[in-house]
Structure formats: structure tokens, C-alpha cells
Amino acid sequence: MSRRMVDRTRAYRVQIGVLVALWAVCAATTPAFQRDDGVYAVLLGFALIGLVALGVTATMIAGELDISVAAVAGTSAAIAIRFSSLGLWPAVIATTAVAAAFGFLQGAAIARLRINSLVFTLGTLVVLGGVTFVLCGGQSLAVSNFDVSTALFVRWGVFGPDSAVALAMFVLLGLFFGFVKYGREIYAIGGARNEALAAGVSARRPIIIAFTISATCAGLAGALAGLKAGTTSAEAFSPLLLQAISAALVGGISLTGGRGSVVNVFLGVAILSLISAALAMHGAADYVVQLTTGGILLLVVVLEFLSGVLQSARDPTAQIGGPRQQATAAEGAT
Amino acid sequence: MMATRAVPRVGASVGAWKLQPAVAALLGAIAVLMVVGGLTTEDFLTSDNVSAIVRNAAVVGTAAVGMALVTISGNYVSLSVQQTTMLAAIMLAGGLRGDLPAGAVVLAVVVAAVLLGGVQGLFVAMGLNPVVATLAVGSIVYGSVQAIVKGELIAFGGSGVNWITDANVLFIPMPAIIFGVVAAVAAVLSRRTVAGREVTLAGANRETAAMSGISVGRAAVWAFTALGLTVAIAGIVTAIQVGQANASMLDTLTIDVASAVLVGGVAIQGGAGSPAQAAVGALFIALVSNLMVLNGFSAGVREIVSGALVLGAVVAMHVFNERGTR
Numbered sequence: 001m002s003r004r005m006v007d008r009t010r011a012y013r014v015q016i017g018v019l020v021a022l023w024a025v026c027a028a029t030t031p032a033f034q035r036d037d038g039v040y041a042v043l044l045g046f047a048l049i050g051l052v053a054l055g056v057t058a059t060m061i062a063g064e065l066d067i068s069v070a071a072v073a074g075t076s077a078a079i080a081i082r083f084s085s086l087g088l089w090p091a092v093i094a095t096t097a098v099a100a101a102f103g104f105l106q107g108a109a110i111a112r113l114r115i116n117s118l119v120f121t122l123g124t125l126v127v128l129g130g131v132t133f134v135l136c137g138g139q140s141l142a143v144s145n146f147d148v149s150t151a152l153f154v155r156w157g158v159f160g161p162d163s164a165v166a167l168a169m170f171v172l173l174g175l176f177f178g179f180v181k182y183g184r185e186i187y188a189i190g191g192a193r194n195e196a197l198a199a200g201v202s203a204r205r206p207i208i209i210a211f212t213i214s215a216t217c218a219g220l221a222g223a224l225a226g227l228k229a230g231t232t233s234a235e236a237f238s239p240l241l242l243q244a245i246s247a248a249l250v251g252g253i254s255l256t257g258g259r260g261s262v263v264n265v266f267l268g269v270a271i272l273s274l275i276s277a278a279l280a281m282h283g284a285a286d287y288v289v290q291l292t293t294g295g296i297l298l299l300v301v302v303l304e305f306l307s308g309v310l311q312s313a314r315d316p317t318a319q320i321g322g323p324r325q326q327a328t329a330a331e332g333a334t
Numbered sequence: 335m336m337a338t339r340a341v342p343r344v345g346a347s348v349g350a351w352k353l354q355p356a357v358a359a360l361l362g363a364i365a366v367l368m369v370v371g372g373l374t375t376e377d378f379l380t381s382d383n384v385s386a387i388v389r390n391a392a393v394v395g396t397a398a399v400g401m402a403l404v405t406i407s408g409n410y411v412s413l414s415v416q417q418t419t420m421l422a423a424i425m426l427a428g429g430l431r432g433d434l435p436a437g438a439v440v441l442a443v444v445v446a447a448v449l450l451g452g453v454q455g456l457f458v459a460m461g462l463n464p465v466v467a468t469l470a471v472g473s474i475v476y477g478s479v480q481a482i483v484k485g486e487l488i489a490f491g492g493s494g495v496n497w498i499t500d501a502n503v504l505f506i507p508m509p510a511i512i513f514g515v516v517a518a519v520a521a522v523l524s525r526r527t528v529a530g531r532e533v534t535l536a537g538a539n540r541e542t543a544a545m546s547g548i549s550v551g552r553a554a555v556w557a558f559t560a561l562g563l564t565v566a567i568a569g570i571v572t573a574i575q576v577g578q579a580n581a582s583m584l585d586t587l588t589i590d591v592a593s594a595v596l597v598g599g600v601a602i603q604g605g606a607g608s609p610a611q612a613a614v615g616a617l618f619i620a621l622v623s624n625l626m627v628l629n630g631f632s633a634g635v636r637e638i639v640s641g642a643l644v645l646g647a648v649v650a651m652h653v654f655n656e657r658g659t660r
């Protein structure tokens with residue numbers, strides 16, 4: 001392995017270690033994980049938590065935080081069900097387009113006002129919750145024709161239509177963040193905003209793109225999940241915010257911005273999805289999933305913090321991810 | 335406790351009492367709403383309805399007072415408010431159902447919530463991101479409580495504590511009095527004690543505060559501990575008010591509390607504002623939502639309006655501050 005490969009892998013060592021250990025435990029205790037059923041179940045988690053986590057990551061890399069993603073997914077599920085007479089994919093595409101337009105407007109408002117995105121999206125979160133409520137008419141909303149739902153339950157090997165779409169999105173955005181100028185700008189604005197601006201990066205474009213991506217991913221996830229379930233209600237998507245942000249953070253995306261890649265999100269989602277799939281197979285209740293999610297989140301954050309302390313103790317010049325950086329994390333999103 | 339240590343006075347923003355424009359605007363809006371509501375909506379200015387409004391504002395407002403201190407200390411918001419309040423309510427309900435002495439139960443709830451708040455403050459003081467740390471602690475608390483109570487609804491009979499919510503003093507319901515006292519005490523302590531000023535100064539500028547000998551970490555512990563205390567009070571009041579508790583109660587509390595802080599005009603970047611603003615914010619939201627209920631607005635529309643209030647408040651505050659610094 002080249003030196004660069006080693007460095008790359010080292011960046012993911014905590015997450016890969018946790019994932020391998022968890023998979024070993026699951027394989028030993030759950031028969032489904034000795035077959036491809038386990039992989040299928042874990043990948044299904046990518047369709048909902050994965051896509052939303054992927055979207056919120058775009059804003060985290062930009063040094064912002066979009067906490068409206070779960071609400072966008074909830075509203076999108078309701079919109080998709082209203083559109084379901086168009087057929088499965090037209091409904092998904094139309095809903096995603098609506099979500100993308102919302103994300104663009106939200107990003108434009110945040111970029112133009114230079115307002116703290118955490119508080120702005122807290123406001124839109126509440127508004128969207130109300131919109132979902134109105135769309136659902138105060139009760140649960142169901143598709144008129146359940147054929148659109150059954151079409152999403154097809155299984156191709158370890159993939160379903162929804163997890164295949166989600167993974168395609170991961171690849172697409174991975175390439176965008178890694179190799180496209182507009183994607184690189186999101187890192188620049190998140191990692192060192194003043195330097196990026198001085199170097200000529202637009203102050204607004206990366207923010208608008210990041211928020212458009214986050215709403216698009218959340219909209220796609222909500223549309224797929226809503227149509228698959230065939231029904232939705234106003235509160236159906238509320239636990240999603242914890243899961244999506246946890247997945248991104250567990251994967252090693254930093255809230256300070258400028259760091260992390262799609263691989264981090266992938267690992268984070270895989271870890272959380274593995275836990276919930278394994279617990280579901282054992283018939284555990286939802287609260288066990290939440291308890292474990294919270295525990296793993298705390299564990300990973302503390303581990304990263306300690307490894308940052310150790311790293312800077314060994315090498316005084318290694319600042320990135322060190323305790324100093326972590327201490328100022330709260331000031332990241334301004 | 336640290337009152338003997340000198341703290342540099344940094345001018346009017348920390349030491350002096352001053353009616354902030356945001357608070358003045360909000361109080362004005364409340365007055366206008368009262369008048370317009372009274373003229374247009376039957377049953378609005380009846381004593382029953384006004385007492386319902388302050389009761390509704392009391393639980394959210396009490397917790398919002400503590401949350402404001404966290405925001406002022408530069409630590410944004412805690413995402414574990416709902417879960418810790420629920421824990422307090424469950425503990426109280428469980429203790430009272432088990433016929434333990436009410437005083438001891440209340441004390442135990444307060445101690446537990448304060449410790450839990452302090453622990454979150456310590457995490458933040460260590461350097462963990464406050465939003466993430468509280469998100470994690472919140473889900474651990476919820477999971478642990480649910481693992482113990484298993485979705486059970488814990489109901490308890492009247493056991494000598496009902497006066498905490500049912501009594502009226504001079505026609506003012508007790509929860510509103512508790513809320514007012516909490517807000518007033520927090521407002522005074524945050525201005526007049528060393529710890530309170532350290533919270534504000536740490537939020538205003540970390541580097542400067544640290545160089546002036548103020549521990550940013552200690553300020554975080556103070557703020558989160560205070561939040562733990564207010565959340566304990568909110569949980570106790572809620573549980574006694576409804577006579578029962580379960581793990582999924584108060585599911586919108588975290589957002590409601592954060593909304594109250596923001597509508598109250600507490601700047602999200604910290605370093606400015608008073609806990610009393612969050613109290614006024616909570617009162618304003620309760621007033622608007624009560625008016626909408628009386629006028630037959632649906633739940634969805636009410637939610638859209640309260641979201642719009644939050645958006646309007648943060649945008650207005652932001653634009654106002656930008657102008658001020660130019």
C-alpha cells in the first residue's frame with residue numbers, strides 16, 4: 001500500500017474498527033448476518049438515514065448545520081404521496097425537485113443574510129412541520145394505489161430500488177465533493193472561510209449548493225420512504241434528525257467544517273444501520289436503538305477527542321482535529 | 335461562592351440594567367396582541383383564558399430561562415431538554431406513586447437533573463461540541479428511561495403536592511408564579527453574580543475571556559447546571575399538572591424551548607441577552623398560539639405561524655445586529 005493509502009485509511013481507522021467489531025458480533029449472534037440478508041438489511045438503512053445524513057454532511061462540510069433535514073423528509077413524504085397518482089418515479093422526481101427548490105431558496109436566504117444556519121433552519125423546521133400537518137390534513141395520509149409501494153419492495157441481490165438509488169447518490173456526491181470545483185469550494189468555505197474568500201471563492205455559491213444538496217437528499221429520502229410505506233403522518237419522520245446527524249458524526253464528519261468525505265458518511269451510516277438492523281432482527285424495541293445510537297455517538301466523539309489530544313501531544317504542529325480545534329468547534333458555524 | 339474575586343467591569347452590556355430594543359419590541363407586541371385579541375376575540379381576556387395562557391407558557395418558559403443561559407454562554411442550544419424534563423417528570427411520578435415522602439422525591443429529582451446538567455456541562459467544558467454532546471445524552475436518557483418504564487404511563491394520585499400547580503396566589507396560578515420567580519432570579523443572578531457574568535463574558539469572546547482569567551469551561555458547567563435546575567422544575571410542574579408521566583411526553587419541548595429563546599431575541603452566538611428575554615419569548619408564543627386556537631386555526635397552521643415567528647425573530651435580530659456593528 002502506498003503511503004497515501006495508509007494515511008487515507010488511518011483517517012477512518014476508528015470507524016472501520018467499530019464497524020468490523022460490530023459486524024463480527026452480529027455475525028456470531030444473528031444467523032441473517034451469515035447470509036446476504038444482513039447486507040440487504042443494512043443497505044436498506046442507506047435509503048432513509050443514509051441519504052439524509054449525506055445531505056446534512058454537505059452543510060457540515062461547509063461549516064454550517066441544516067437541522068431542517070428531517071422536516072424536509074417528512075414534508076416530502078407527504079408531497080410524494082399526494083403525487084403518487086403520477087406513478088412511482090415521476091412522483092419521486094417531482095418531489096425531489098420541490099425539495100431541491102426549497103433547499104436552493106433556504107441556502108440563498110442563509111448566504112445572503114449571512115445568518116447562523118442552525119437558527120434559521122430551526123425556524124424552517126417548525127414551519128415545515130406545520131406544512132406536513134396541513135398536507136396530511138391532521139391525520140395519516142395514504143397512497144390511493146399501493147402498486148407504487150410494492151414496486152419499491154423488489155429485491156435485486158443485496159439491493160432494493162431505494163437502497164440502489166441512495167448508493168448511486170453517494171457515488172455521485174462523492175465524485176462531486178472530490179473532483180468538481182463547486183464541490184471543492186464547499187470544503188474551502190468550511191475549512192478556512194476567510195482564506196477561501198481571500199482566494200476568490202464566492203461567499204454565497206458554496207453555501208447555496210450545500211443547502212440545495214441537503215434538501216435534495218432529504219427530499220429524495222422522504223419521497224422514497226413515504227411511497228414505500230404507502231402512508232405517512234405528521235410525526236413519522238421526527239426521530240430522523242438524531243439518526244442522520246449521529247450517522248454523519250459517528251462517521252467522523254467534523255462540525256467545524258472543511259473535513260470529512262462521503263466515505264465517512266458511508267461508514268457512519270453503515271455502523272448505525274447495522275445496529276438497528278441487528279436489533280430489529282432480535283425484536284428489540286425502538287428505544288434500544290436510540291439508546292445504542294446515543295451511546296455510540298458519545299463513544300465516537302470522545303474517542304476522536306482523545307485521539308486528537310494524543311496526536312497533538314505527540315506532534316505539537318498537528319493542529320487539525322486536535323483539542324484546540326475541538327474547543328473552538330462551537331464557533332464553527334457563524 | 336466566588337464573590338470575593340474581582341471581575342472586570344466591561345461596560346453597560348454586562349453590568350447595567352437596560353431595556354433592550356428586542357425586549358421592548360416584544361413587550362410592545364404583547365401589549366398590542368392583548369388589545370387586538372381582547373377587541374376581536376370573545377373569551378380572550380377572561381380570567382380563565384389568561385390563566386390558561388400563563389400556564390401554557392410556564393413549563394416552556396421555565397425551561398427556556400435555563401436554555402437562555404446555555405445560549406448566552408456561547409454553547410448554542412441543548413438538544414436534551416425534552417429528555418431531561420421527561421426524566422424529571424417520570425422520577426417524580428414514580429416516587430409519588432411509590433408513596434415516598436413528597437419532599438424527598440422533589441429533592442431527589444432536582445439533584446438528579448442538576449447532576450445530569452452538570453455532566454453535560456463537563457462534556458462541553460472538555461471541548462465536545464454542545465449540540466452533539468446533548469444530542470447523544472438526550473438519546474441515552476430517553477433510551478434508559480424507556481428501558482425501565484417500557485412505555486408505561488405512570489399515574490399517581492393527589493399526594494399533598496397538588497398545591498404546586500393548583501393553588502392560586504392573588505388569582506395567579508402557582509406554575510406562573512414559579513415561572514416568574516425562576517425568570518427573575520435567573521435574570522438577577524446572571525447580572526449580579528460572578529458566575530453569571532462569567533457565563534456572559536465567556537459567550538461574548540472565548541479568547542478574551544480566557545486571557546482575562548475566566549474559565550470558558552466553568553462557564554459552560556454553570557450554564558448547563560442552571561439548565562438542569564430549570565428543567566427539573568419544568569418536569570415537576572408538568573408531572574403534577576397532568577398527574578401522570580410517560581417516556582414520550584413533551585415531544586416538542588426542545589424545539590418549543592429553543593423557539594422561546596430565539597423569539598425572545600437572545601443572540602444565538604452568545605455573549606448577550608438575559609434569561610428574562612426567553613421568558614418573554616415563551617409568553618409571546620403562548621399568547622399567539624392561544625389566540626389562534628380561539629380563532630379556530632388548525633394545528634398545522636398554528637405550527638407554521640410559530641415557525642414563522644422564530645424565522646422572523648432571528649432574521650430581524652440578525653439584521654439589527656449587523657446594522658449595529660457597521
